[in-house]
Amino acid sequence: xxxxxxxxxxxxxxxxxxxxxxxxxxxxxxxxxxxxxxxxxxxxxxxxxxxxxxxxxxxxxxxxxxxxxxxxxxxxxxxxxxxxxxxxxxxxxxxxxxxxxxxxxxxxxxxxxxxxxxxxxxxxxxxxxxxxxxxxxxxxxxxxxxxxxxxxxxxxxxxxxxxxxxxxxxxxxxxxxxxxxxxxxxxxxxxxxxxxxxxxxxxxxxxxxxxxxxxxxxxxxxxxxxxxxxxxxxxxxxxxxxxxxxxxxxxxxxxxxxxxxxxxxxxxxxx
Numbered sequence: 001x002x003x004x005x006x007x008x009x010x011x012x013x014x015x016x017x018x019x020x021x022x023x024x025x026x027x028x029x030x031x032x033x034x035x036x037x038x039x040x041x042x043x044x045x046x047x048x049x050x051x052x053x054x055x056x057x058x059x060x061x062x063x064x065x066x067x068x069x070x071x072x073x074x075x076x077x078x079x080x081x082x083x084x085x086x087x088x089x090x091x092x093x094x095x096x097x098x099x100x101x102x103x104x105x106x107x108x109x110x111x112x113x114x115x116x117x118x119x120x121x122x123x124x125x126x127x128x129x130x131x132x133x134x135x136x137x138x139x140x141x142x143x144x145x146x147x148x149x150x151x152x153x154x155x156x157x158x159x160x161x162x163x164x165x166x167x168x169x170x171x172x173x174x175x176x177x178x179x180x181x182x183x184x185x186x187x188x189x190x191x192x193x194x195x196x197x198x199x200x201x202x203x204x205x206x207x208x209x210x211x212x213x214x215x216x217x218x219x220x221x222x223x224x225x226x227x228x229x230x231x232x233x234x235x236x237x238x239x240x241x242x243x244x245x246x247x248x249x250x251x252x253x254x255x256x257x258x259x260x261x262x263x264x265x266x267x268x269x270x271x
Contacts, residue, residue, distance in 0.1 A: 071162070076096060114224070134146055
């Protein structure tokens with residue numbers, strides 16, 4: 001398989017990259033782990049690829065008032081192995097081991113995954129779970145406003161994601177992450193991420209066109225919560241589609257089982 005013909009530009013600055021995007025149906029190339037397969041399958045045919053990997057200052061993990069600021073070109077493997085990520089956001093550290101295979105994690109970037117917006121990808125769901133804010137060349141977007149549908153985001157055509165900001169978790173926050181895939185490295189049929197502290201946050205991946213928080217199930221979770229009942233509420237709150245990988249009923253069943261497991265683990269870690 002070969003991609004359609006395209007022009008290639010490797011700008012040395014963000015200003016140059018933004019200027020190249022203006023008025024063209026161009027695509028940003030970062031890690032390329034999603035874009036290149038889509039080109040090869042002829043699902044996309046952009047006239048221009050703008051390779052931002054040579055732009056300095058977009059690959060970092062830094063302290064941010066007890067949380068983290070992460071550059072958009074930070075590789076998956078860097079997230080997976082970062083002591084700061086493991087210490088401050090252990091749920092993100094744990095989830096990274098489920099992202100594809102090592103070769104892909106070595107090349108893929110956090111910004112690329114977030115902007116691609118695959119409903120079954122781990123990072124968009126983790127960003128929603130952790131209440132991330134996404135800084136672009138024009139503005140800062142709360143992640144809850146970022147995803148508009150499968151593979152659709154609020155980014156403008158001449159806008160580039162530059163930084164992901166994760167606010168600090170309260171002391172004593174428990175967490176859980178559970179995923180079910182047919183094979184290691186496959187996209188999740190369903191995954192569930194949970195944090196438990198002053199409030200419970202439950203995010204489901206792969207059961208909607210975007211990552212999805214479950215406010216009704218969250219509201220049931222208290223210090224005396226019946227975790228099985230919360231998991232049943234989570235199951236009833238999702239309306240997944242059936243596809244060649246799994247039926248809607250099977251995905252709802254997975255949401256219940258994975259929510260129960262993730263909440264149990266989060267409660268034990270918080271305690």
